[in-house]
Amino acid sequence: MKVLRPEKTTATPDxxxxxxxxxxxxxxxxxxxxxxxxxxxxxxxxxxxxxxxSEGHGVVHIIGPEMGLTQPGMTIVxxxxxxxTHGAFGAIAFGIGTSEVEMVLASQCIMQPKPKKMRITINGxxxxxxxxxxxxxxxxSKISTSGGTGHFIEYAGSAITSLSMEGRMTLCxxxxxxxxxxxxxxxxxxTFNYIKGREFAPAGIEWDKAVERWxxxxxxxxxxxxxxxxxxxxxxxxxxxxxTNPGMGIGISQTIPTTNGMLGSDKSTxxxxxxxxxxxxxxxxxxxxxxxVFLGSCTNGRIEDFRQFxxxxxxxxxxxxxxxxxVPGSKQVENQIREEGLVExxxxxxxxxxxxxxxxxxxxxxxxxxxxxxxxxTSNRNFEGRQGPGARTLLASPLTAAAAAVTGxxxxxxxxx
Amino acid sequence: xxxxxxxxxxxxxxxxxxxxxxxxxITSPAVPLEIENVDTDQIxxxxxxxxxxxxxxxxxxxxxxxxxxxxxxKADFPLNNxxxxxxxxxxxxxxxxxxxxxxxxxxIYDYGFRVVVSxxxxxxxxxxxxxxxxxxxxxxxxxxxxxxxAIEKDANTEFEVNxxxxxxxxxxxxxxxxxxxxxxxxxxxxxxxxxxxxxxEMKSKITEFEAP
Numbered sequence: 001m002k003v004l005r006p007e008k009t010t011a012t013p014d015x016x017x018x019x020x021x022x023x024x025x026x027x028x029x030x031x032x033x034x035x036x037x038x039x040x041x042x043x044x045x046x047x048x049x050x051x052x053x054s055e056g057h058g059v060v061h062i063i064g065p066e067m068g069l070t071q072p073g074m075t076i077v078x079x080x081x082x083x084x085t086h087g088a089f090g091a092i093a094f095g096i097g098t099s100e101v102e103m104v105l106a107s108q109c110i111m112q113p114k115p116k117k118m119r120i121t122i123n124g125x126x127x128x129x130x131x132x133x134x135x136x137x138x139x140x141s142k143i144s145t146s147g148g149t150g151h152f153i154e155y156a157g158s159a160i161t162s163l164s165m166e167g168r169m170t171l172c173x174x175x176x177x178x179x180x181x182x183x184x185x186x187x188x189x190x191t192f193n194y195i196k197g198r199e200f201a202p203a204g205i206e207w208d209k210a211v212e213r214w215x216x217x218x219x220x221x222x223x224x225x226x227x228x229x230x231x232x233x234x235x236x237x238x239x240x241x242x243x244t245n246p247g248m249g250i251g252i253s254q255t256i257p258t259t260n261g262m263l264g265s266d267k268s269t270x271x272x273x274x275x276x277x278x279x280x281x282x283x284x285x286x287x288x289x290x291x292x293v294f295l296g297s298c299t300n301g302r303i304e305d306f307r308q309f310x311x312x313x314x315x316x317x318x319x320x321x322x323x324x325x326x327v328p329g330s331k332q333v334e335n336q337i338r339e340e341g342l343v344e345x346x347x348x349x350x351x352x353x354x355x356x357x358x359x360x361x362x363x364x365x366x367x368x369x370x371x372x373x374x375x376x377x378t379s380n381r382n383f384e385g386r387q388g389p390g391a392r393t394l395l396a397s398p399l400t401a402a403a404a405a406v407t408g409x410x411x412x413x414x415x416x417x
Numbered sequence: 418x419x420x421x422x423x424x425x426x427x428x429x430x431x432x433x434x435x436x437x438x439x440x441x442x443i444t445s446p447a448v449p450l451e452i453e454n455v456d457t458d459q460i461x462x463x464x465x466x467x468x469x470x471x472x473x474x475x476x477x478x479x480x481x482x483x484x485x486x487x488x489x490x491k492a493d494f495p496l497n498n499x500x501x502x503x504x505x506x507x508x509x510x511x512x513x514x515x516x517x518x519x520x521x522x523x524x525i526y527d528y529g530f531r532v533v534v535s536x537x538x539x540x541x542x543x544x545x546x547x548x549x550x551x552x553x554x555x556x557x558x559x560x561x562x563x564x565x566x567a568i569e570k571d572a573n574t575e576f577e578v579n580x581x582x583x584x585x586x587x588x589x590x591x592x593x594x595x596x597x598x599x600x601x602x603x604x605x606x607x608x609x610x611x612x613x614x615x616x617x618e619m620k621s622k623i624t625e626f627e628a629p
Contacts (some may be wrong), residue, residue, distance in 0.1 A: 001617075004620075004623075015463070015466075016466075016467060030467035030468070031467055033467075034467050034469055053580040079517060079519075080517060081515065081516050081517040082540060085612075093542060095520035096517060096541070096544075097470075097518075097522070097541060097544060097548060098519040098520075099519060099543035099545070099548040099611060099612075100544070100545075100548065102613060103604045103612050103613055103616055106613050106617055107468075107613070107616035107617055107619065107620070107623060108618065108623060108627075109619065109623060111601075111612055111616070111617050112544075113599065127617070130526075145454055145511065146454070146510070146537060146539070147513040148513065149511075149537070149539060149540055150540060150562075152592075158621065176541075177515075177541060179511070179514065179540070181540050189584075226618055245454050245456065245514070263501050265451050265452070265453050266453065268451070268452075269452055269454065269509070270452040272452065314608040318473075326589065345477055358456070362458075362463040362516075362518075363463060363464065364463040364464060364466060364467070378613065381458065381515060381516075383459065383515060384457045384459060384481065385458065385459075385462055385481045386458050386463075389481055389486070390481075
């Protein structure tokens, strides 16, 4: 059986690739074999393949938008749950399993139950030091990791429309961490300005026609949703997680919740989680010692994330007790970091840049956080062992990660801005 | 063979692909896993996703909860407790959250389970399970507690999962509960089929839809 629409299919190896010495053959035998198989299959089926080290290589959810492949109104699927990222462009985008990838390759179609509709509105202006990542962690802390299950989410409100495309992608990326298959934002001028001129974007008269079409992709004034939440941007502070799922997050100035009122498996699951993290209920998060900082992933591996991190650490020094892994989300992000002179600032502050890939987000390559160590990570999951067996992950924004990197402890980034 | 199509009209195809065992009624004891929010990273950690075939994942099912670093079994994990056995895994709420890795469903199936019971499943896991011959059974939180209680009382107590009647029964007490399943997926499970043949049969409609 052949792939039905190879011209509408793109592939890149991201999950298991090394983030150093990418010009050499992959040392891990299984990873090398897996990447080789992908390449061979792409050649056999005429699928566009962005191999390791090539200019188009990177985390799939970063290169799609960068190349202008991701456009409003499209249906985009990928065998990765963070495909929700592309919803930032007003696309229907969701992660699927291997069998479903097979269905799409064979038929360019997929069978899905119709999702319920949820709208999350964030009104007002974000506080200083608060990013899209903090909005996402705030939402998940409110609705839990299962609150979005069965739904697609539309994000709306002035705090959302004022986000950059990078910020919108971070927010939609984390939709799956609330259980929602997808999250989307109505396309607007910010969206169109981002797409215009990119490699696969429509051009000339086709561009004008596309924009006209895209402008219609928004909910009606009187649209009815199955579930609605409304929050005030002013209530959101820089967030950090203290437990083993992304819903276990708090404002960085707050204390770890107590077990008061919890019963049965709620309580035992919570205690298991805190025990894994080595934390106790009621403790303050700020001031706790950390060991690693990871900047990268499909959540926060974009150029804006590196700009924010770099601006924060400029003129400061990396703390001696911290190992920092800075992993660009794509070759293009890596190139931009170099062209914009960010790499010199980072090196001056004691940081090194690695090569693109998913890296320590899921530790499928060699970038594993050692057992028991604490990692402030800009990635998307703080599950047990996610960043390596026994690793303890604290999810946060690039700014909060930068603050921890220069102080060696959990630090409110607002104190250093 | 004619059945109600799940999403659109005009069912025309014959499904003929055998991807997994046909699902019939299962009567078996169950293994309890009373932990909430079991994510797919726990079910099968990412470092075991490098295989290019679907076999053999059962050995690493719940790897880091099941084994010590030296490969020995952790005594307190239910899968290592000899008193528990059977083809039914009973989880707590929000089972299968996180990563879309289908390997999670493969690992549970490969280990020997054919049914996973919970009061709430994550969407992607549920879809992956249904596509791989693993039946996700959703019961109420109250009924889930009854199942856990029954196992605690007698680890050998049996449960009956009747897919045809969509009924889950605690044999010892006779208490039962009806469960939902999409009629099309039910048919696929009962006949060991997947969706590809159905979709490929629609090729002329797909081409028609794609035409400018």
